[in-house]
Amino acid sequence: MSNPLQPGAVIGILGGGQLGRMLSMAAARLGFVTHIFEPGANPPAGQVAHRVTTASYEDAEALAAFAQSVDVITYEFENIPTEALDVLESHRPIRPGREALRVSQDRLTEKTFLQGLGLNTAPFADVTDLDSLQAAIERIGTPAILKTRRFGYDGKGQARLKSPEDARAALADMQGVPAILEGFVNFSHEVSIIAARGLDGQVACFDPGENVHRDGILHTTTVPARLSPALRTDAVLLAANILNALDYVGVMGVELFVTPQGLIVNEIAPRVHNSGHWTQNGCAVDQFEQHIRAVAGWPLGDGQRHADVVMENLIGDDMDRVPELAQQRDVALHLYGKAEVKPGRKMGHFNRIKR
Amino acid sequence: MSNPLQPGAVIGILGGGQLGRMLSMAAARLGFVTHIFEPGANPPAGQVAHRVTTASYEDAEALAAFAQSVDVITYEFENIPTEALDVLESHRPIRPGREALRVSQDRLTEKTFLQGLGLNTAPFADVTDLDSLQAAIERIGTPAILKTRRFGYDGKGQARLKSPEDARAALADMQGVPAILEGFVNFSHEVSIIAARGLDGQVACFDPGENVHRDGILHTTTVPARLSPALRTDAVLLAANILNALDYVGVMGVELFVTPQGLIVNEIAPRVHNSGHWTQNGCAVDQFEQHIRAVAGWPLGDGQRHADVVMENLIGDDMDRVPELAQQRDVALHLYGKAEVKPGRKMGHFNRIKR
Numbered sequence: 001m002s003n004p005l006q007p008g009a010v011i012g013i014l015g016g017g018q019l020g021r022m023l024s025m026a027a028a029r030l031g032f033v034t035h036i037f038e039p040g041a042n043p044p045a046g047q048v049a050h051r052v053t054t055a056s057y058e059d060a061e062a063l064a065a066f067a068q069s070v071d072v073i074t075y076e077f078e079n080i081p082t083e084a085l086d087v088l089e090s091h092r093p094i095r096p097g098r099e100a101l102r103v104s105q106d107r108l109t110e111k112t113f114l115q116g117l118g119l120n121t122a123p124f125a126d127v128t129d130l131d132s133l134q135a136a137i138e139r140i141g142t143p144a145i146l147k148t149r150r151f152g153y154d155g156k157g158q159a160r161l162k163s164p165e166d167a168r169a170a171l172a173d174m175q176g177v178p179a180i181l182e183g184f185v186n187f188s189h190e191v192s193i194i195a196a197r198g199l200d201g202q203v204a205c206f207d208p209g210e211n212v213h214r215d216g217i218l219h220t221t222t223v224p225a226r227l228s229p230a231l232r233t234d235a236v237l238l239a240a241n242i243l244n245a246l247d248y249v250g251v252m253g254v255e256l257f258v259t260p261q262g263l264i265v266n267e268i269a270p271r272v273h274n275s276g277h278w279t280q281n282g283c284a285v286d287q288f289e290q291h292i293r294a295v296a297g298w299p300l301g302d303g304q305r306h307a308d309v310v311m312e313n314l315i316g317d318d319m320d321r322v323p324e325l326a327q328q329r330d331v332a333l334h335l336y337g338k339a340e341v342k343p344g345r346k347m348g349h350f351n352r353i354k355r
Numbered sequence: 356m357s358n359p360l361q362p363g364a365v366i367g368i369l370g371g372g373q374l375g376r377m378l379s380m381a382a383a384r385l386g387f388v389t390h391i392f393e394p395g396a397n398p399p400a401g402q403v404a405h406r407v408t409t410a411s412y413e414d415a416e417a418l419a420a421f422a423q424s425v426d427v428i429t430y431e432f433e434n435i436p437t438e439a440l441d442v443l444e445s446h447r448p449i450r451p452g453r454e455a456l457r458v459s460q461d462r463l464t465e466k467t468f469l470q471g472l473g474l475n476t477a478p479f480a481d482v483t484d485l486d487s488l489q490a491a492i493e494r495i496g497t498p499a500i501l502k503t504r505r506f507g508y509d510g511k512g513q514a515r516l517k518s519p520e521d522a523r524a525a526l527a528d529m530q531g532v533p534a535i536l537e538g539f540v541n542f543s544h545e546v547s548i549i550a551a552r553g554l555d556g557q558v559a560c561f562d563p564g565e566n567v568h569r570d571g572i573l574h575t576t577t578v579p580a581r582l583s584p585a586l587r588t589d590a591v592l593l594a595a596n597i598l599n600a601l602d603y604v605g606v607m608g609v610e611l612f613v614t615p616q617g618l619i620v621n622e623i624a625p626r627v628h629n630s631g632h633w634t635q636n637g638c639a640v641d642q643f644e645q646h647i648r649a650v651a652g653w654p655l656g657d658g659q660r661h662a663d664v665v666m667e668n669l670i671g672d673d674m675d676r677v678p679e680l681a682q683q684r685d686v687a688l689h690l691y692g693k694a695e696v697k698p699g700r701k702m703g704h705f706n707r708i709k710r
Contacts, residue, residue: 004678007690025380028403031690031703048383050402281639284687284708293681302684306662306708323359326648329657332639335362335386348386353639353661 004297005071007031011292012070012092014084016043016052018336018346019076019272022280024049026288032296037066044337045076057084067091074250074295078104078270079151095199095295096250100270103246106149107180110268117241120264122257123183133171133181137164140183146170149178158216185264187257191225194276195239196251196290199297203240204290206283206303208232209275209311211255217344221275221311223282227258234263242268251276251291274346278309281332281351308354316343325350360426360651362386367425367447369439371398371407373691373701374431374627377635379404381643387651392421399692400431412439422446429605429650433459433625434506450554450650451605455625458601461504462535465623472596475619477612478538488526488536492519495538501525504533513571540619542612546580549631550594551645552603554652558595559645561638561658563587564630564666566610572699576630576666578637582613589618597623606631606646629701633664636687636706663709671698680705 005011011027013020016038024034024045033050036043039057046052051069055062063084067073073094078101085101088094103113111121125136127146137144142164148157159170161181171179190213194206210225211218227235239254242265253273255266276287285293285301293300314321319341325331335348360366366382368375371393379389379400388405391398394412401407406424410417418439422428428449433456440456443449458468466476480491482501492499497519503512514525516536526534545568549561565580566573582590594609608628610621631642640648640656648655669676674696680686690703 007674007677007692008694021383025383025403028376028380028692029689031692033402033692047388047405048380048403284636284685284706299678299682304684319362322362323654327654329659330639334384337362337383337386337388339363351639 005032008033009071009296010035010050010069011295012037012066012073013045013049013076014038014073014080014088015076016040016045016049017076018044018338018348020045021048021336022277022288022334023074023076023272023291026286027292029289030292030296030298032292035066035070037063042339047337057081060087063087064091072295074291076271096246096248096252096270100246100248100252104268104270107147107182107267108149108178111180113245114242114265114268117238117245119238119241120262122185122264122266125181127171127174127179127181130168130171133167133179134164136181137161137167140181142166143184145182145184146174146179147182148174149180156216185257185259185266187259187264189226189258190255190266191227191235191258192221192253192255192273192275193235193239194251194253194273194279194287194290195236195243196287196294196300196303197240197243197248198294198300199249201244202300203243204300204303205236205239206276206279206287206290207305208235208256209278211275215344217315217346218274218313220313221278223278223305223309223311231258231263238263238265246270250294251287274313274349275311277334277349278311278351280334281353282307282309310352310354311349312352313346314348314350316341316345316347319347322348328352330354359653360387363388364426364651365390365405365424366647366650367392367421367428368400368404368431369393369428369435369443370431371395371400371404372431373399373693373703375400376403376691377632377643377689378429378431378627378646381641382647384644385647385651385653387647390421390425392418397694402692412436415442418442419446427650429646431626451603451607451625452601455601455603455607459623459625462502462537462622463504463533466535468600469597469620469623472593472600474593474596475617477540477619477621480536482526482529482534482536485523485526488522488534489519491536492516492522495536497521498539500537500539501529501534502537503529504535511571540612540614540621542614542619544581544613545610545621546582546590546613547576547608547610547628547630548590548594549606549608549628549634549642549645550591550598551606551642551649551655551658552595552598553649553655554604556599557655558598559655559658560591560594561631561634561642561645562660563590563611564633566630570699572670572701573629573668575668576633578633578660578664578666586613586618593618593620605649606642629668629704630666632689632704633666633706635689636708637662637664665707665709666704667707668701669703669705671696671700671702674702677703683707685709
């Protein structure tokens with residue numbers, strides 16, 4: 001391993017939400033200290049980090065000072081402004097690298113990239129105006145879903161088209177930003193695979209988890225997923241294919257639809273992923289530590305599972321369930337230290353451990 | 356449960372070493388923030404805590420300000436000066452309470468307390484001078500071990516007596532402080548039980564672990580321990596007996612010698628304990644979270660184990676083993692973020708998980 005970071009090294013994390021928080025604790029377990037960069041005040045990750053910089057992604061001076069104070073830079077979300085990345089990268093390595101961000105920041109680029117690797121995706125088309133939307137509907141059909149190309153998450157920036165007549169209203173929902181029309185896929189269930197690639201090109205995957213969403217937000221991930229041995233192998237191979245193509249370093253979440261014709265890639269996230277939280281209580285090395293190991297140039301954990309787990313998110317008022325959940329013997333709680341409960345806000349999750 | 360602390364509450368921790376550090380991360384998992392009080396600069400716990408006060412235990416003003424900034428106070432070590440406790444307790448509850456500290460701060464008080472509960476200990480005698488030491492040797496015999504009554508840990512402040520002729524030299528080693536002579540116990544192995552008692556009196560124990568020491572420092576803990584079902588029950592009952600007698604709130608480590616005549620209590624520690632680190636990778640609720648739950652007035656985890664574990668400490672130069680350990684598939688690393696490696700210094704540990 002070439003130049004792995006030594007304990008005591010500083011890992012810079014862009015973003016101070018729950019993913020940055022759990023990355024920070026994982027880094028601490030390996031003896032690293034963390035420095036969080038986050039525009040918002042009092043970020044959840046700041047409660048467990050050594051240092052926090054509160055500044056905007058437009059503040060080049062703050063970005064440079066942050067970068068100079070750390071040994072390597074990683075991130076908890078993919079929508080980091082390009083200009084900020086330029087400043088940061090002139091000082092320290094960013095892992096995962098720019099290509100992964102470029103591809104995953106734009107749904108059209110991402111799907112084009114995936115198809116270029118020979119992977120199956122939902123049918124899709126670039127939408128810039130009503131004419132191109134109508135042409136897309138003609139080719140893809142309805143029902144379909146119109147999504148902004150950039151900055152979408154948890155079902156935001158999306159409009160469903162039940163029939164071609166919904167075109168105008170859906171386009172209005174996009175508020176003039178570039179969009180992509182995606183055809184519906186007839187899938188039996190969704191799984192995701194959390195894959196990692198080390199600085200030396202080593203790849204390790206956790207067991208696929210089966211995801212259930214509610215209101216566009218992940219509700220539960222169950223491991224093991226319902227998946228034939230053949231499809232399980234397919235999932236691992238396609239994840240490795242994606243990681244290698246991007247010369248990727250770190251953990252990636254790959255969401256897959258299971259269909260009678262095989263796996264279809266829904267989307268990729270170049271970071272630790274909500275559907276990988278089960279690893280905290282099912283694996284010796286969880287997805288957060290795996291990511292830190294990768295960006296630090298350490299060997300990866302092999303992803304083996306020592307327990308079956310069901311992860312469930314605690315969204316908004318689900319926090320009221322905490323006292324009762326705390327009494328359940330097989331439940332491991334992970335709360336995010338967010339001061340304010342809001343509808344749709346991810347407040348925590350719990351892992352139910354099956355022996 | 357009466358008035359459990361709500362997520363967002365502040366837990367004050369006296370001591371910023373590795374135990375405070377792991378308590379801090381466990382508190383974060385439950386949505387609490389932590390404030391560390393520690394005289395030494397740059398404490399390991401400070402890297403993962405929300406706030407650190409660097410001040411001496413003689414600084415009444417700093418102690419009062421610390422206490423007023425938190426909701427409850429706990430600690431990672433038992434040798435907290437009484438005067439500091441007086442200041443702290445006038446502002447906020449200290450858990451575990453004063454009685455547990457009084458008993459465990461003094462080996463003579465502790466052994467007398469244990470015998471008062473009808474529990475077996477090694478034979479012991481109060482030693483104040485050469486006369487009382489010689490009388491003690493006459494009653495207890497040699498080999499025996501002379502220990503300072505207070506402030507001993509990891510084999511420090513101890514002198515072995517192979518024969519009565521060693522009396523004078525052993526006493527000199529005590530440097531004039533009150534001491535206790537303990538007879539040797541003919542035991543086959545040592546186990547410890549990590550027990551917890553909630554604010555409501557609920558008691559929960561983790562499975563006993565089997566301890567091996569090297570140079571007076573814990574080397575490994577293996578779970579499950581070699582222990583008959585009858586002795587396992589004895590261990591749980593005697594731990595509950597101790598906790599109830601102290602009206603204890605929190606986690607306690609109880610070290611036990613296994614002999615043909617049954618269990619003998621070696622010593623108790625009113626805090627999370629090195630021999631309970633295995634729970635981090637074997638239980639849904641580990642000893643650190645269990646302690647935080649207790650002091651926060653939450654329900655306890657039930658201590659059930661979902662994996663067998665061998666914990667091994669990384670002492671001093673053992674840190675050189677980290678790159679190789681990081682490549683082993685069943686190893687979970689826990690490093691303490693200590694800047695300097697010193698001989699005998701606890702730098703980290705790892706849990707080897709057996710499926």
